[in-house]
Amino acid sequence: MTRLLAAPEAELVFAALLLTLLAGLVLALLAARSVLTCILLMSVFSLTMALWLMVMDAPDVAFTEASVGAGVSTMILLGAALSSTDVIPSVRPGRFWFPAVACLAAFIGMALALSDLPVFGDPGSPPSSYVGRLYLEHTPHDIGAPNVVTAVLASYRGFDTLGETSVILAAGVGVLLLLGGSLNSRDPVSEDVSLRISAGSPVLSVAARLLIPIICLYAFYVLAHGEFGAGGGFQAGVILAAALILHALVFGVRETMRALPVGVVRSCAALGVLGYASIGFIAILHGGRFLDYDALLSPVFEAGLPSSHLAGGHHHWGQRLGILGIETGVMLAVASTMTAIFYAFAGRVSRSDEAGAA
Amino acid sequence: MLEAIAWIGSAFIIAAVGLSIAGAVGVLRFPDVYTRIHAASITDTGAASLMTLGMLLMAGLSPAAIKLCIVWLFIMLTSPAAAHALAGAAFGSGHRPILGDPRRPSEDET
Amino acid sequence: MLAAGVAGLLIAMGLMVVRLLRGPTAYDRVLAVNSFGTKTVLMIALMGFAVGRPDFLDVAIVYALINFISTIALMKVFRLRSLGEPLARLSMSRETPDA
Structure with missing residues (x-):
């Protein structure tokens, strides 16, 4: 894989900044009380997410995220927001605890599972070992399409x-x-x-x-x-x-x-x-x-x-x-x-x- | 010679990024909607032009250069139109630009 | 050099998010989203240039298009509270207001 930036450290800092921006956007989304502001934030989140996918070297997915996430779903959300009231009603404190605990448990579970994930781009990881490897090896012979993503899909x-x-x-x-x-x-x-x-x-x-x-x-x-x-x-x-x-x-x-x-x-x-x-x-x-x-x-x-x-x-x-x-x-x-x-x-x-x- | 052109190209890119940051600071600091639209739209098109020029100087003629020019054309076409539409909508919905010194708002301001 | 470019654009994008959150008017927010999108386009173009992959530029073109269309839609919703009303007439001669 071609390196995006000259030094791996610089790339790491860039990735960290981008992920911080994503996390900040999610927190802002949680705090926003107006539906239209939420839609704006989701549009920006989608753009940033697609940028992140570009960094992960997945232009096909970034393409879809940009056109669907930032484009059409913004339109559809706007259409839906126009049919309802703008202000999000605040949740009573009593109904807050169960979802909060469930989310926290899911977060802890995912964080624990994170250590078992293969390194990004690891050739020995399960997704790039069995059928994925076969697709990569056989596409030039079977399909003849340079873009393996299209050949598979x-x-x-x-x-x-x-x-x-x-x-x-x-x-x-x-x-x-x-x-x-x-x-x-x-x-x-x-x-x-x-x-x-x-x-x-x-x-x-x-x-x-x-x-x-x-x-x-x-x-x-x-x-x-x-x-x-x-x-x-x-x-x-x-x-x-x-x-x-x-x-x-x-x-x-x-x-x-x-x-x-x-x-x-x-x-x-x-x-x-x-x-x-x-x-x-x-x-x-x-x-x-x-x-x-x-x-x-x-x-x-x-x-x-x-x-x-x-x-x-x-x-x-x-x-x-x-x-x-x-x-x-x-x-x-x-x-x-x-x-x-x-x-x-x-x-x-x-x-x-x-x-x-x- | 080629080395010099590449250096000029990277200088253009740095200038574009500087302009972009300046525009973002302007959007953050300026007092009302219209000045902010002004800051954002001018620096966006300016940064896009400088950056395209810089990359063209660094890359030379290639299929990628044509696509770069298409990206530049799209930005030059859409960004001013969006800024115009935004300013028109802001004016139409009753926002009036601040006239005079923004730190001392005059009495007749709506 | 390209690292500095990407980092600078990221800073500008972060400042735009601050404006998006602070408002105060809806048009400030839409402006912030639009400018954020333009900076994303530039960033993708720069990244594609850095890794030498022209197909990144295809994504940049889509971004530029989508950014314009969603800005128009957001602006229209804030101004007219509708998606379906016209903003401009298709033909200048047909359906004059006094007809």
């Missing part, structure tokens, strides 16, 4: 990832059921509200106009680049959803719904999972097993394609196609689910405002 454990994508869809459906969003896209914003700020801000409008296409393009770059570096379908989906959320934030959710109706978004969420699963079935139809990408292309067809430089005598076009296909499915499902949840929150709050005003 999308190909070796493609079935797990299908399950995870379905979980995202199911969670989205659950949230939509709870929020009671209906399919017909009623105007969620009343006319007088949009007139009140119709002067608008040309700076934001221009910035959003410039940024939204670039963000969409970048999402597709992350999707296609996941095989080679940090990224993949999940992160791409979140970035795409962020572009749509930016559009809704600046131009109003009504404009976004006009461009991308609620029904289309919800259908796309299901279509993403369906597309993922159907790639598995195509592999079965071609005589392979479920999600066996090597069976996607017929050997005769694949022999005609140019050989990849990493293949080591093997063609990996089936793997390439399969990984890109399922990542596209994941992106579609994630982006649509996030957007649908945002639609539900943004529409709901305005409607309750209307009810309050009436």
